[in-house]
Amino acid sequence: MLMTPGPTAVPAPVRDAMSRELINPDVDPEFHRIYDRLTDRLATVYGAGQTGANGAPDRDVVVPGGEGILGLEAAIASLVEPGTEVLCLSNGLYGDGFADFVADYGGEATLVSTDYDDPLPLAELESILDDDHEFEVATMVHCETPTGTLNDLGPALDLLEEADGEILTVVDAVSSLGGVPVPTDRVDVCLGASQKCFSAPPGLTTAAISDRAWAAMDERDPHSLYTNFLPWRDTDEGFPYTHLTTEVVALDAALGLWLDEGLDAVRERHRTAAARCRERGAELGLEPYPDPERSSPTVTAFEVPGRAEELQTRLREDHDVLLATGLAYLADDVLRVGHMGHNARVERVDEAMDALEEVL
Structure with a gap:
């Protein structure tokens, strides 16, 4: 019996969906219909279906092909360029890991961290925000899977908004999305994955992305295809690369079960x-x-x-x-x-x- 915190056991209806005849994602319109339904279902889970003042959804949901860690790297690759100042708030392994990604893409990471059994270091966060920094991006983790810690992000998001409402926020919600409320409406890039609370196979990243995050990505023009969210913003004319057909069908079926419940x-x-x-x-x-x-x-x-x-x-x-x-x-x-x-x-x-x- 598989009782790990991801990948999780995949229920029979999802396995049945995976066993159906393969769909070609590049030429079969049926696949686009399934993908669109999947992103609509994910918008409900994220709480990203609400509309803003212009009547449009306040977040776009995209599902690139690649295990959940792709989302963490793609968020940094899409928003960080050499010299970008990034504040990484952390009390765990994945929070620390954001700083490594920032360094990989030439950004300047300021890691505000504490012991893994402590709450998020809010006093240190408040202090660093008072210093002379020009942070453009801030990262944090909702559920630190290695320690089973669920972080209350509200106070940290409050401090960031009070200090500078222009700081873009990136949240790893891979191990909480679907099982726990996530404050997607206050986050610019909110990341999830298929193999955790949705009980689909590993292989897909999910992301709910705000308009201002898209605008920042457009300005930076990332120099990557795979670790880049921009090509996924509009897939009406096709996907950036051959999508993971079976994984998409599986996650769609898993979300159908989730929403039925x-x-x-x-x-x-x-x-x-x-x-x-x-x-x-x-x-x-x-x-x-x-x-x-x-x-x-x-x-x-x-x-x-x-x-x-x-x-x-x-x-x-x-x-x-x-x-x-x-x-x-x-x-x-x-x-x-x-x-x-x-x-x-x-x-x-x-x-x-x-x-x-x-x-x-």
């Missing part, structure tokens, strides 16, 4: 599964990482100092249950249960925790 029901299912996982963990003497109040409804990271790889191996070999260890310096100290998407069900959590109880 309903936004409120899906989120409540995630909350219930998370609460059950932590209740079972407490019974086993396991502490969540980080503080329970900041733990995500989509993934629970338990502290198991020095035992994560051993427990993962025994769970896989003895019980056919696959959990994830931590990453980087937490690789052997954290064991993660992914209760997101199709796996956000109490019975699946109980099966995984029963197995964990046996190997502890």
